[in-house]
Amino acid sequence: MLQNYMEILLEDVLKDVLKKYDLNCSCERCMEDIRAITLNNLKPIYVASDKGIVYTKLNDLSVQFKADIICQIMAAIKKVEEKPRH
Numbered sequence: 001m002l003q004n005y006m007e008i009l010l011e012d013v014l015k016d017v018l019k020k021y022d023l024n025c026s027c028e029r030c031m032e033d034i035r036a037i038t039l040n041n042l043k044p045i046y047v048a049s050d051k052g053i054v055y056t057k058l059n060d061l062s063v064q065f066k067a068d069i070i071c072q073i074m075a076a077i078k079k080v081e082e083k084p085r086h
């Protein structure tokens, strides 16, 4: 089964971001919108499903790569907070 590794990374980085950033609203709808916008702006990384490999790689994320994901998350949060769809 193919998985988009970027989705897994996003969950991880998003958790980090939300520790530092207080969302105006964190309802299901807004969270899904933030995820969707972010993922649409990041290149998908498809991998054959193998959790062992996925979680090993997660620890090796380059600082720059993580910074790019954070940047996209922040842009998505801004968009959703300007025009929430809930």
Ligand SMILES: [Zn+2]
Binding pocket: 025, 026, 027, 028, 029, 030, 031, 084, 086
């Ligand atoms: Zn909301």
